[in-house]
Structure formats: structure tokens, C-alpha cells
Amino acid sequence: MNKVALITGASSGIGYATAQLLAENGIKVGLFARREQRLKTLAENISKKGGKALILKGDVTKRKDVENAVKEIIKEWSHIDILVNNAGLMPLSFIKNLHIDEWDRMVDVNIKGVLYMSAAVLPYMLKQHSGHIINVSSVAGRRVFPAGAVYCATKYAVRAFSDGLRCELTAQEKIRVTTIEPGIVKTELPNTITDIEIKEPFAKRTAAMRPLQANDIAKSILYAISQPDYADVAEILVIPTDQGT
């Protein structure tokens, strides 16, 4: 596929696996995250296998970083076809414990990061009359669970924003929009949990099931990208068989 993609949160988990898989399928990938060393390792792996990758060190909560990353991509490859808004964190906590700094951080990264990145690519996609924005929400964007109120709120917001993008831009501007909604995937995501009342129970619950692997979600993303231009895969909800709901 002769396409160019920008992937946020490419330094680990779902973003890392997605970058690898898209590159294996001939897509040029811009790798965006804060941990540069990890991006370097990934870029080297991609290039050893004959793929093309560009390291874009940055923070999705910083508009300048986001805008510069998109400019870098345009400078290098002159167009942008796919944005995978994947960066996120999940410091679950019970509301009564008032982890307000973590609420702020989730709003900033999980919601505002998605808005900033979308705003940065849209002028190019509008000019091209083509593009594909893929937003990684979650099963938590469909149902709320104890200790997940704020995380779920951010993932509901991502799904709402995706629906809004689709309403305004898909038929009119030929910009496709896909929401990816994974259940539990084995990644570093739970490392951000600090509320001791949920950290242990969450770890026990996930240890009791066979989780999805990051590459399972990468394959869903590739599926959405691989459809013909006239088909927009609006949503993909994938859960571990053991999770059930």
C-alpha cells in the first residue's frame, strides 16, 4: 500500500504493534511518542525489514509538538493518508479517592491529544479530499465500570468525536473515520494505575483471563485501512473471549 500513516503512542503496546504491521504492508509510518529510544529501536526494526519509518518525538498534549510532527511528515513524504490516534493512559481510580491530577492527565492525553492531532492533519486531508482517521477508544467507551468513571468518560468522548468527524467529513470530504474499541489487551497500560483499591483487583481479574495481544488490535486497524475507498469501517469492537462483556 503506497500510503503514509502517523501513529501516536508508537513506543509501546498497540501503537508499536500497529506501526510494525502497517510497515510490513508497505505503509510509511511516522512514529510519535515521548520515549525516543523506543521509537529508535522500532524504526531500526522496521528499516531492517525494508520498511520506512520516521521518528517523531513529542507529547500529544503539546500543540507545537503535534503540529511539528505533521509538518515533518509532509516535508518527508509530501502527504498524509492515515492518522492513528492511539496514545492514551488508564490510571483507574475510585471517584471517592479524588485522584484529580490523574483525571486531568487523562482528559489532556486521551481527549485533547486526539483533538490536537486531528486538527493538525485535517487541513492536509481536506486539501487531498481523502484520508483516514482511526481513533482508539475502548470497550470502556461503550460501558462504564467501577473505578473507570473518568477513563470511560474520556473513551466515550473519543467515540463521540469520531461520530462527529464522520457526520461532517466522511460523505462530504471522503475522509474515512474508524473507532477501534478493544477489550483487555496485554500491554503496559495498567502500569499507570496508582489507586491501591483497584490496582490489585484489576491485576487479578486480568491474570484470570487470556487477554488480547497488541497485534490482534493492529490487525483490526489494518483491516479498516485495507477496505476499498467506498467502504468506511465505522467501528470495530474486539474483546477477549474470556472477557465476555
Ligand SMILES: NC(=O)c1ccc[n+]([C@@H]2O[C@H](COP(=O)([O-])OP(=O)(O)OC[C@H]3O[C@@H](n4cnc5c(N)ncnc54)[C@H](OP(=O)(O)O)[C@@H]3O)[C@@H](O)[C@H]2O)c1
Ligand atoms: N491495553 C488495553 O487493555 C486497552 C484496551 C482498550 C483500549 N486501549 C487503548 O489503547 C491505546 C494504547 O494503549 P496500550 O494498551 O497500547 O498502552 P501502552 O502500552 O501503555 O501505550 C500507551 C502509549 O501512549 C503513549 N503516550 C502516553 N502519553 C502520551 C503523551 N502525552 N504523548 C504522546 N504519547 C503518549 C505512550 O508513549 P510514551 O510514554 O513514550 O509517550 C505509549 O506509546 C490507549 O488509548 C488505550 O486507552 C487499551
